[in-house]
Amino acid sequence: MKIPLLHSFSSIPLWIFPIFIILLSCQSPKEIEELDLVEIPNSYATGFAVFQGKGFKVVEVRQAFPDAHPTFHYLVKEMPDLKLDETEFDAVISLPISKAVLTSTTHVPHLDYLEISEVLIGFPNLDLISSPQTRKWIDAGKVTDLGSGAQANIEKIIELDPDWVMISTLGEDLKNLEILKSAKISTILNGEYVENHPLGRAEWIKFTGVLLGKFEEAKTVFSQIESDYNQASDLIRELPENKPKVMAGVMYKDIWYVPGADSWGARLLEVAGGNYLFEDQKGTGSAELSFEYVLENAYQADFWLGAADFKTLEEMENADPRYTHFEAFKQGNVYTYTQKKGPTGGLEYFELGYLRPDLILKDLIKILHPDLLPEYSLYFYTKLDEK
Numbered sequence: 001m002k003i004p005l006l007h008s009f010s011s012i013p014l015w016i017f018p019i020f021i022i023l024l025s026c027q028s029p030k031e032i033e034e035l036d037l038v039e040i041p042n043s044y045a046t047g048f049a050v051f052q053g054k055g056f057k058v059v060e061v062r063q064a065f066p067d068a069h070p071t072f073h074y075l076v077k078e079m080p081d082l083k084l085d086e087t088e089f090d091a092v093i094s095l096p097i098s099k100a101v102l103t104s105t106t107h108v109p110h111l112d113y114l115e116i117s118e119v120l121i122g123f124p125n126l127d128l129i130s131s132p133q134t135r136k137w138i139d140a141g142k143v144t145d146l147g148s149g150a151q152a153n154i155e156k157i158i159e160l161d162p163d164w165v166m167i168s169t170l171g172e173d174l175k176n177l178e179i180l181k182s183a184k185i186s187t188i189l190n191g192e193y194v195e196n197h198p199l200g201r202a203e204w205i206k207f208t209g210v211l212l213g214k215f216e217e218a219k220t221v222f223s224q225i226e227s228d229y230n231q232a233s234d235l236i237r238e239l240p241e242n243k244p245k246v247m248a249g250v251m252y253k254d255i256w257y258v259p260g261a262d263s264w265g266a267r268l269l270e271v272a273g274g275n276y277l278f279e280d281q282k283g284t285g286s287a288e289l290s291f292e293y294v295l296e297n298a299y300q301a302d303f304w305l306g307a308a309d310f311k312t313l314e315e316m317e318n319a320d321p322r323y324t325h326f327e328a329f330k331q332g333n334v335y336t337y338t339q340k341k342g343p344t345g346g347l348e349y350f351e352l353g354y355l356r357p358d359l360i361l362k363d364l365i366k367i368l369h370p371d372l373l374p375e376y377s378l379y380f381y382t383k384l385d386e387k
Helices: 105-113 132-139 150-160 175-182 198-202 205-212 215-234 264-271 291-298 313-319 321-325 348-352 357-368
Strands: 038-040 048-052 056-061 072-077 091-094 100-102 120-123 164-167 186-189 245-248 255-259 286-289 303-305 334-336
Touching: 048 205, 056 205, 072 186, 072 205, 091 186, 100 105, 105 120, 105 132, 105 205, 105 348, 120 150, 150 175, 164 205, 198 215, 198 264, 198 357, 205 215, 215 357, 245 255, 245 291, 255 264, 255 291, 264 357, 286 291, 291 321, 303 357, 313 321
Parallel strands: 072 091, 100 120, 100 164, 164 186, 245 303, 303 334
Antiparallel strands: 038 048, 048 056, 056 072, 255 286
16 A cells, blocks of 8 residues: 655655554454543544553554554553553553664654653664754664665564564554564554644654653643644734745656645644645645646745755756746745755654644744744745845
């Protein structure tokens, strides 16, 4: 099946994909339903739920991927000598943990913000990580590069013997799961990318927090992000109806890719007070359009967001002279978020953006309505040819 792309204002997403593919099978065991559990409600995220028991938590992943599937149940033992039937759970984690393997850059900031970056011991393609704190551990030789070959990754993971492995996609090959199960390695599915509300994706730090024994700290981190996001969104409530017109994306092999109108990025643009000119392209993924269609519908756009990896307007024009037909290009209102990179080329937007939608929202407000944030400097976005 097709792996979902990062829903943002880009043409071809550059997000890191997980290193191996696993399809999990799970049930809704009666034994779990009979436990004395109290749900700790989420505010925005719908893909997972946390329940408190006596000396343990149960985490349910209700939406690990877009397709319909049974709920996954993970037991997190807060007391090491806890006596509980563990056979009905898809994975069991005993706290405290000291070794974790991640497979998506979007999960790296969770460790940083929870001040537990040192537990990361394995990751695919370390160059993709931009986090300064995690790079310190990488440079110190504390994190193993898991490479790109699926079987080699599994072998390295087993050799590392982590307390758990977190992955963020699925496939149809069961053999990797069986290998990990045989090695007694807990494998956790993270479905943050399925959430469409920006704060829903950010709230998955609570999910990671449970697995790390840092749930209260995760709640505190998320509360601050939520507050900053809502304060920023309040700024645009009194805006006039005539909102700035926004286009997105660039051409790849004669196809113009734009975010669907129901995507995470489109939601952020709406909250920021922008008029997305491709709102007729329904869906949470990327829409494929012709140049002629984009020109007809967006040639008068005020702003052009997500100009791929171009660094200058001249570079854009050399790549495709047709870009010069758009008013946003003529006025120099073209922005990219791919210029802020870590020392080895990792893109910070794709790493930190899920956790910090408040920063993306502020960037968009600063671009579209600069008077509302006069003292704010863009964090992720860069204006091409900015003097």
